[in-house]
Amino acid sequence: MSQDSSKARDGFTSSFGVLAATLGSAVGLGNIWMFPYLTGSSGGAGFLLVYLAATLLVGLPVMISEIMLGRHAKADAVTTMIKLAPRRQPWWLVSAFGVLAAFLIMSFYTEVAGWVFAYVFKAIGGGLLSTDPKVTSAAFDSMVGDPVQSLVWQWVVLVVIGGILLMGVSKGIEAVTKKLMPLLFLLLLILSVRSMLLPGSSAGLAFLFKPDFAKINAQVVLSAMGLAFFKLSIGMGTMMTYGSYFRDDQNVPVTTFRVMSADLFVSLLAGIAIFPAVFAFGFEPGAGPKLLFITIPAVFANMPLGNVFMVAFFLLASIAAIGAMLSLLEVPVSVMSERFGWGRPVTTVINLLLLALLGSGCALSASLTANVKLFGMNQFDLFDFVSTKLLMPIGGIALCLFVGWVWGEQRFRTALSNNGALANEKLLGVLFLVVRYVSPVLILAVMLKGLNVFG
Numbered sequence: 001m002s003q004d005s006s007k008a009r010d011g012f013t014s015s016f017g018v019l020a021a022t023l024g025s026a027v028g029l030g031n032i033w034m035f036p037y038l039t040g041s042s043g044g045a046g047f048l049l050v051y052l053a054a055t056l057l058v059g060l061p062v063m064i065s066e067i068m069l070g071r072h073a074k075a076d077a078v079t080t081m082i083k084l085a086p087r088r089q090p091w092w093l094v095s096a097f098g099v100l101a102a103f104l105i106m107s108f109y110t111e112v113a114g115w116v117f118a119y120v121f122k123a124i125g126g127g128l129l130s131t132d133p134k135v136t137s138a139a140f141d142s143m144v145g146d147p148v149q150s151l152v153w154q155w156v157v158l159v160v161i162g163g164i165l166l167m168g169v170s171k172g173i174e175a176v177t178k179k180l181m182p183l184l185f186l187l188l189l190i191l192s193v194r195s196m197l198l199p200g201s202s203a204g205l206a207f208l209f210k211p212d213f214a215k216i217n218a219q220v221v222l223s224a225m226g227l228a229f230f231k232l233s234i235g236m237g238t239m240m241t242y243g244s245y246f247r248d249d250q251n252v253p254v255t256t257f258r259v260m261s262a263d264l265f266v267s268l269l270a271g272i273a274i275f276p277a278v279f280a281f282g283f284e285p286g287a288g289p290k291l292l293f294i295t296i297p298a299v300f301a302n303m304p305l306g307n308v309f310m311v312a313f314f315l316l317a318s319i320a321a322i323g324a325m326l327s328l329l330e331v332p333v334s335v336m337s338e339r340f341g342w343g344r345p346v347t348t349v350i351n352l353l354l355l356a357l358l359g360s361g362c363a364l365s366a367s368l369t370a371n372v373k374l375f376g377m378n379q380f381d382l383f384d385f386v387s388t389k390l391l392m393p394i395g396g397i398a399l400c401l402f403v404g405w406v407w408g409e410q411r412f413r414t415a416l417s418n419n420g421a422l423a424n425e426k427l428l429g430v431l432f433l434v435v436r437y438v439s440p441v442l443i444l445a446v447m448l449k450g451l452n453v454f455g
């Protein structure tokens, strides 16, 4: 519970602030790193189509529901579920697993963010520019294989995020994302225009926008669904926490739709900034997770003023990562500071220390702990698997079941119409049916398929 109930709870203060912070959470390495490499390795436009369907049928309804619950209860994620669930039903476990997921995701996310931060400085120094992917690949391997560099960059990331969170919700998260999001759009626009103007760029655009239906298979559907969850930061308490900072007059369905569309736009722009350039210089789009760190520097090395564009690119990726990490860490920070009443500064420091400890195994997974494996995965891959393939989908299903079957249609309608102030009955009727029947079944089917349950 709030330690001092006479003091108003911190929250987002303006509509633009709500949008910037929520979009800041959604936009992240998911758009700039995963979306391009997954699209690249899953055959392009076909993947994009499936991803779009997953976003609309599952992502959007779950995100609206999650924000709604948070805004209704106005509390951290664990307290929200305790407040809203009937007595003696342990729905708060959904949020507890969310806190766990936030830690696991932060552990590997801070490492990738560390590489991105490092690349800004390396790009400024000019050390990354080579048109030969073998050279850029060696540069990347030597960085991730160096335990000191890996750890130090992860700590830099943690300190930046911790510093912003210490300033609070409105003065920290909201104020920072309000400045960073416009900058992100500006950089992204410049880079995509640059990429499209390259001779031979049309092959990249065709790859991104002309679907080849033969390439859509179960694996593609699975990756697309996973990405939709990860991208929209749902199924693990982040959107519930941010929803609790929403204002009461905010139109939740409309705001969520805007965030989803803007997030999709950022992914598309990232694809436009990357693929036309990749094709123009004759590189392979299917390089996988290393696309960003190996192919991209080689692509920029081929352009006039490539160095400047490369700095812009990694700066933009860093900005995206910061907004996402703020929202990830805010989940445990708000639970501990509000529920346990420990105060924000102490809580933030405890969380940073915990993450430095837990995350080091991920940071070192290309060096010292490379051979430490569980179920055949190193810590980085294991944390990624458990959080994105298990905890997030299970959290998503649980949320749908809670909203669709426990919370119920009446409350759903009241909460999302702002007590009837918004005339959106028809929309809410359809949305409720999707949350109750369609989304949970789809998530379950895709998750089980992904775990190879059907053989």
Ligand code: PHE
Binding pocket: 025, 026, 027, 028, 029, 030, 031, 105, 230, 231, 232, 233, 234, 236, 238, 324, 325, 327, 328
């Ligand atoms: N949505 C973020 C991204 O795309 C990642 C994220 C996941 C953030 C879960 C918060 C919660 O990078």
